[in-house]
Amino acid sequence: MDVWGEPRVTAEAELIAALFQALDRLGVPHPDVRVRVSSRALLEDTLRAGVLRERPEAFPALCVAIDKLDKIGRDAVIELLTDASGLVRLPRADAASVVDWLALRDLEEATRQAPAGSRGGEELRELFELLACYGVADRVVFDASVVRGLAYYTGIVFEAFDTAGELRAICGGGRYDHLLETLGGSPLPAVGFGFGDAVILELLAARQLLPELRREIDAFVFCFGDAERAAAVALAAQLRAEGQSVELALGGMRLKRALAEADRSGARCAYLVGPDEVARGVAVVRDLVSGEQRERRLSAAKGDATGGERT
Amino acid sequence: MDVWGEPRVTAEAELIAALFQALDRLGVPHPDVRVRVSSRALLEDTLRAGVLRERPEAFPALCVAIDKLDKIGRDAVIELLTDASGLVRLPRADAASVVDWLALRDLEEATRQAPAGSRGGEELRELFELLACYGVADRVVFDASVVRGLAYYTGIVFEAFDTAGELRAICGGGRYDHLLETLGGSPLPAVGFGFGDAVILELLAARQLLPELRREIDAFVFCFGDAERAAAVALAAQLRAEGQSVELALGGMRLKRALAEADRSGARCAYLVGPDEVARGVAVVRDLVSGEQRERRLSAAKGDATGGERT
Numbered sequence: 001m002d003v004w005g006e007p008r009v010t011a012e013a014e015l016i017a018a019l020f021q022a023l024d025r026l027g028v029p030h031p032d033v034r035v036r037v038s039s040r041a042l043l044e045d046t047l048r049a050g051v052l053r054e055r056p057e058a059f060p061a062l063c064v065a066i067d068k069l070d071k072i073g074r075d076a077v078i079e080l081l082t083d084a085s086g087l088v089r090l091p092r093a094d095a096a097s098v099v100d101w102l103a104l105r106d107l108e109e110a111t112r113q114a115p116a117g118s119r120g121g122e123e124l125r126e127l128f129e130l131l132a133c134y135g136v137a138d139r140v141v142f143d144a145s146v147v148r149g150l151a152y153y154t155g156i157v158f159e160a161f162d163t164a165g166e167l168r169a170i171c172g173g174g175r176y177d178h179l180l181e182t183l184g185g186s187p188l189p190a191v192g193f194g195f196g197d198a199v200i201l202e203l204l205a206a207r208q209l210l211p212e213l214r215r216e217i218d219a220f221v222f223c224f225g226d227a228e229r230a231a232a233v234a235l236a237a238q239l240r241a242e243g244q245s246v247e248l249a250l251g252g253m254r255l256k257r258a259l260a261e262a263d264r265s266g267a268r269c270a271y272l273v274g275p276d277e278v279a280r281g282v283a284v285v286r287d288l289v290s291g292e293q294r295e296r297r298l299s300a301a302k303g304d305a306t307g308g309e310r311t
Numbered sequence: 312m313d314v315w316g317e318p319r320v321t322a323e324a325e326l327i328a329a330l331f332q333a334l335d336r337l338g339v340p341h342p343d344v345r346v347r348v349s350s351r352a353l354l355e356d357t358l359r360a361g362v363l364r365e366r367p368e369a370f371p372a373l374c375v376a377i378d379k380l381d382k383i384g385r386d387a388v389i390e391l392l393t394d395a396s397g398l399v400r401l402p403r404a405d406a407a408s409v410v411d412w413l414a415l416r417d418l419e420e421a422t423r424q425a426p427a428g429s430r431g432g433e434e435l436r437e438l439f440e441l442l443a444c445y446g447v448a449d450r451v452v453f454d455a456s457v458v459r460g461l462a463y464y465t466g467i468v469f470e471a472f473d474t475a476g477e478l479r480a481i482c483g484g485g486r487y488d489h490l491l492e493t494l495g496g497s498p499l500p501a502v503g504f505g506f507g508d509a510v511i512l513e514l515l516a517a518r519q520l521l522p523e524l525r526r527e528i529d530a531f532v533f534c535f536g537d538a539e540r541a542a543a544v545a546l547a548a549q550l551r552a553e554g555q556s557v558e559l560a561l562g563g564m565r566l567k568r569a570l571a572e573a574d575r576s577g578a579r580c581a582y583l584v585g586p587d588e589v590a591r592g593v594a595v596v597r598d599l600v601s602g603e604q605r606e607r608r609l610s611a612a613k614g615d616a617t618g619g620e621r622t
Contacts, residue, residue, distance in 0.1 A: 003561065006561040008562065010540070010561040010562065011561050013544070014561055017548065130540070130544060133541045133544035133548065134544055134545075135545075135548055229441070230441075230444045233324070233441060233445055234444045234445075234446075237328065237444065237445045237446055240332065250317040250321040250322050251319065
């Protein structure tokens with residue numbers, strides 16, 4: 001889900017509100033999901049005025065490293081940031097201060113540490129004001145450790161997570177104002193996020209909230225063998241032409257298996273085309289709910305689509 | 312669309328019938344589409360008993376070459392088949408006989424040229440009988456030149472094409488009984504085809520049959536500027552909570568542009584939240600069909616979801 005052409009955080013707010021509305025509609029319980037937000041701009045401004053003052057070009061590689069914090073932990077991230085053969089190569093004390101910064105959960109403190117004129121903190125404040133108008137501010141927290149791995153983000157970044165902390169991110173995204181240009185298009189500001197559909201499925205399954213989507217069709221048509229196949233195919237084609245949804249058994253099968261398959265198919269009625277039936281020019285129609293049986297006349301010849309039913 | 316687990320041509324017939332039903336439902340006119348069928352087995356049996364008697368391993372490379380017949384023409388295919396540095400390396404007379412075989416449109420003649428015991432011709436005859444039961448046999452033709460480029464096909468192959476001959480294949484597929492096994496799965500017979508969605512769009516567009524899918528939403532909400540943004544966001548959130556589909560203008564805009572955007576959005580009503588309206592605690596609601604205006608009271612405070620409307 002994305003918004004193209006809007007440079008202001010009104011777009012981020014609209015998307016985060018839509019994210020919650022989508023999860024609400026899917027039946028994810030309110031307390032189970034929160035959104036963490038941070039800002040690439042706030043992070044970049046702070047680092048460029050601080051530990052990256054001499055080496056601003058190391059910023060993308062630093063983002064890739066610190067995005068692993070959740071997975072590999074503080075010490076391993078410091079190893080990556082100080083690795084003499086790596087791309088970032090910070091002194092150990094600087095690397096530790098970066099990881100300390102990521103532990104911030106107080107937006108005012110993070111803003112205070114940013115250089116004067118950084119737009120990151122102001123944008124986040126504006127975002128929270130807008131989220132309050134949407135009525136979702138209490139479901140969103142500032143979390144400096146949200147970086148998102150991809151290099152193209154330029155502003156606010158966010159991810160939805162399960163409050164139990166058991167799953168990967170439920171949704172993730174942010175602002176990428178230069179992406180279209182980078183790919184050869186016109187400059188166009190943009191924000192977007194992706195749904196983690198597999199994670200949402202896991203979450204709903206764990207809460208036993210997955211809807212049971214029972215397959216429902218009108219008819220299951222089958223014949224015993226090849227002698228009756230032409231009649232069964234013609235009957236299925238005719239039922240479909242009448243607008244019914246029909247599963248046609250493609251192999252021959254006996255009554256017992258056919259009824260099991262018909263049940264599995266979710267059909268309302270099973271149409272049996274056996275040798276006796278074909279000899280009498282009918283199909284037996286069994287209502288799979290009531291168990292009642294009736295007969296339907298098979299079309300006498302091709303082109304005769306005026307079948308009728310008798311109880 | 313595919314059928315797994317059915318080794319017999321009942322599966323091919325069902326899929327080709329479904330292909331026609333899908334195109335019919337999409338509104339493609341009957342005379343505009345035909346299906347060509349052939350059989351990889353018929354081709355392979357014929358060649359292995361003939362020009363490839365000494366070099367059966369050249370069959371896949373030969374298929375790739377002759378699949379280009381439509382695009383590059385007879386002479387270029389013969390060049391590929393006789394190329395001394397290629398994979399097939401047929402004598403010129405043999406290559407010409409292969410291309411002659413591809414020109415066959417008579418199933419009986421093609422079957423007569425196949426070695427005794429080849430299942431290909433028999434399967435195609437059975438397919439046509441079944442297609443007659445589905446009522447679509449007159450929309451399907453035998454065409455020996457249908458090969459399909461992919462190496463995994465093992466039996467019947469087919470493609471839907473526009474009778475005007477202007478477009479690429481509309482659908483294409485066939486039987487691939489060994490594919491799952493090749494990929495490390497259990498042996499399981501299979502038939503399937505892919506829809507050329509872009510080609511179908513072209514066909515419908517050329518016939519001016521593309522449905523006009525007008526966007527329809529309930530409301531377009533906008534404010535002039537930031538002073539009224541909080542009220543506009545809260546109103547949009549409230550309308551959405553009431554179940555309405557709402558587009559919220561993410562930038563500020565004046566009345567004229569807003570009404571144009573509202574029209575483009577397909578909204579039934581435009582909600583104007585200007586400075587005068589906010590001062591009076593209302594939004595102006597304009598019905599974009601009738602042009603009538605009424606007012607809707609803005610919620611006095613957060614949590615107050617009991618807005619009302621006055622005409």
